[in-house]
Amino acid sequence: MSKTKCPKCGSISIRQGATKCPSCRAWVSSPRLAGSRVQLGALGLVLLTAGLGGFGMLAGGAAVLASQGRLGGPRAPVSAPPPALLAASSALPPAPSVSAASSALASAAPAADTPPSSSEAPAAFAxxxxxxxxxxxxxxxxADDEAMAFVLCEDGTLRAHALDSGAEKARARLPGKGTALRRLPAGRLAVxxxxxxxxxxxxxxxxxxAAPSAYLKRVDVKGALDVAASGDPPVLVVASAQGGRVVRLVGTDxxxxxxxxxxxxxRGFAPLPSSGGDQLLVLLDGRxxxxxxxxxxxxxxxKPFGGARSAWSSLLEPRASAAPRAASSERALLFDRATAKVVGFSVGAEPRLAPAGPQxxxxxxxxxxxxxxxxxxGEGTLxxxxHREVLATVALGGVPSSAALSPxxxxxLxxxxxxPRGxxxxxxxxxxxxxxxxxTLQTGEGSQVVSVAPGGRLALVAATSARAVTVLRRP
Structure with a gap:
């Protein structure tokens, strides 16, 4: 390595690039660093210490961010706040603590499956x-005006009774013994x-x-097990128990x-209301x-009827319960009797399955x-x-035979x-x-069928053993 001559002592011992002679310890080049040390003083030491402390705080903050996985992400541009905001900042209340903010967020966010608030308890039937x-x-x-009850009896008759007095107002002999009634538009009943x-x-x-020929019509669908009305003017879709047949009927005739x-x-139908046109679910058992x-x-x-349809086959024994349209919105609720599942259907969404409770x-x-x-x-399961889970169960105090939802x-009910004895x-x-x-209401031995009026204030319970229909009313 080449060496140069010291300008102070004349010794040839200074290495190239050095700033101090190793023999006489004299500075060879301009002593900028030494000058800085001499000029630092007490104030400089304070500032230096503060700077090192700030660096430590920054390093600590960086470590926290790194532990939370936030370090290295994109940073928002920093802009100086306007003077007006700086002047007003001293009048602002102090920021809430982290725990207070967390409590506020927890109280504001709705919990899962939180029941809707209700200002009053449901009015009781009597x-x-x-x-x-x-x-x-x-x-x-x-009846449409909710002033009468239509009763289908085992002897093959259809009867009309006034709800206020219970008096029979009309009786019709049917061409066979029916198993169920369905209300249809335009004041019609299907048996x-x-x-x-x-x-x-x-x-x-x-x-x-009027004479029977004026009010009784028989449609050529034998053993009808369900019927649904849709559209305006309405068309009727009828399911037959004979041969898996579904028929559409149109027009006044x-x-x-x-x-x-x-x-x-x-097994039956389940209407699926939709703003784009009502759909119909046909429930089929396995072959x-x-x-x-x-x-x-x-x-x-x-048109043509059944030309566009889709199928979903994840249920063993799909069943449906009649629910008022206002309660079901644009959804249909089914249940699988074999696997004890409840299924929520809606237009354009995947079906949702949840446990249904036993049987x-x-x-x-x-x-x-x-x-x-x-x-x-004998349980009601919520x-x-x-979340596909059971939230609560209620013991009913007996063996249910049927149920109905209010509008x-x-x-x-x-x-x-x-x-065993029914x-x-x-x-x-x-x-x-x-x-x-x-x-809990006494409605007669063999309380088998319950129906709620569209207005929601009246209900009927048919008791076979008592040969009676109980009229329930609430305010």
């Missing part, structure tokens, strides 16, 4: 009157289960005393306008006991993305469709007429938050 019959009732329905055809009764001429033949037994059933979605008014016989939508399932073992979707004589009313039995 027994208003009892209609005595000379034959066991099979099914009941309300299901008649093997010779589907009887349709127009109630206005019947109640006015209800002429056949197409049919679909399914290879599996049909064999080991084969799963299916749910077929079709448009009841499109389900009915299921109804409940506020807050929930459902209430009535089980044959389930979450979003506002917050009250369920359960007839407890089941059991002579249960009470009906319970479920409602409230938390879900509970609001009242």
């Amino acid at each position: 027994v208003a009157t009892t209609i005595r019959l000379d034959a066991p009732p099979v099914d009941v329905a309300f 299901l289960g008649v093997s010779t055809g589907l009887p349709l009764v127009t109630t206005a001429p019947w109640l006015s005393g 209800l002429a056949p306008d197409g049919e679909i033949l399914f290879p599996a037994p049909i 064999t006991p080991t084969e799963p059933g299916s749910v077929v979605l079709l448009d009841p008014v499109t 389900p016989i009915a299921a109804f939508p409940w506020p807050g993305e929930r459902a209430v399932v009535i089980g044959a073992a 389930v979450s469709l979003d 506002e979707g917050r009250t369920i 359960v007839a407890l007429g089941g059991g 002579k249960g004589a009470t009906t319970v009313v479920l409602g409230g938050e938390p879900l509970r039995i609001v009242s």
